[in-house]
Amino acid sequence: MTEFSQPDRVPGEEIHILHVDDEPDFASMVTQNIANEDDRFRVQSTTDPSEVADIVDVEGVDCVLSDYMMGEMTGLDVLSEVREIDPEMPFILFTDTGSEAVASEAISAGVSDYVIKDVIKEQYTLLASKIATHVERRRAETMANRTQRQLHELAENxxxxxxxxxxxxxxxxxxxxxxxxxxxxxxxxxxxxxxxxxxxxxxxxxxxxxxxxxxxxxxxx
The missing domain is CATH 3.30.450.20 (PAS domain)
Structure with missing residues (x-):
């Protein structure tokens, strides 16, 4: 896999979300609902958790939204592979597995957020808010770090x-x-x-x- 470099993006630009869930109908529904929440969102979906890392590696993903239980892989397995490519990638678990043990394991593993699936429409508003918040924070930090490096280079020259x-x-x-x-x-x-x-x-x-x-x-x- 290639070495990851965060794209030069600023708040207000398109947000590329990768949603992974091994249930095709649910994946399609979530993708559509999330896309409808924010004009900036471009939502890509996959039902194969094993290909998430490769997609992140080559396609400039801003945030991964993942189910927890997916056949032989869990969302935390996916998180581990994504973190090897981009240690700061916003990663949100969106799952119907809502036990305290899973939540604790997810937090310990370093997920950005943890949201329980629900049938109410408001869950997509909540998800959209969390996605935007994590991506915008990451972009702001990236821009601040880049500015700091540029100022340091100017100061040394x-x-x-x-x-x-x-x-x-x-x-x-x-x-x-x-x-x-x-x-x-x-x-x-x-x-x-x-x-x-x-x-x-x-x-x-x-x-x-x-x-x-x-x-x-x-x-x-």
């Missing part, structure tokens, strides 16, 4: 020293590697004592620097 302290100088939040080359002081020294930044500064400039940093800490440019 500059000749300036860039650093962030907490307002009281008690914690070093971030510093780029240019600091060591410019000031001859290790980053670990600053992590242990952020005020060590003052050590390479000429004694005549320390007071001015402290005043300037205090202004910045108070929100003034």
């Amino acid at each position: 500059t000749n300036d020293v860039l650093f962030l302290f907490s307002a009281d100088w008690s914690t070093l939040e971030y510093i780029n590697s240019q600091h060591e080359g410019m000031f001859g002081q290790s980053i670990e020294t600053l992590r242990q004592d952020p005020t060590a930044f003052l050590q390479p500064v000429h004694p005549d400039d320390v007071d001015d620097l402290k005043k300037g940093m205090q202004k910045v800490s108070e929100g003034h440019p």
Whole structure:
């Protein structure tokens, strides 16, 4: 299987859901009802749990919705295979097996959510809400991580020293590697004592620097 990479998607875009249930009629009904709940939903269905991992691997699935008991495989078997491809894939068990033991096992295995099948229409509204919530959270986290990596790359590709302290100088939040080359002081020294930044500064400039940093800490440019 290929190494998984989360697609560049943003909130509001299409959500690709893969539903797996070994009962064809029920699978068809759920697929249609879920698709009707949200215009963003594109629901794909399979009755063969053994092919779920391959579909996830190649088709850019955003969320897996799975039954629990399916012949020789359980939904948790499917979860295990999916997690090998994408450890953060939203995975919801939608099952009529509602024992506390199964629920506990599902939670321990790391399912994103657990919903008991019901005949009422409201269950699809609930499912749709849970699917959207988990997918949108995952996308937001992916975008935040990507932005953080991009900012880190920008910070490392500059000749300036860039650093962030907490307002009281008690914690070093971030510093780029240019600091060591410019000031001859290790980053670990600053992590242990952020005020060590003052050590390479000429004694005549320390007071001015402290005043300037205090202004910045108070929100003034």
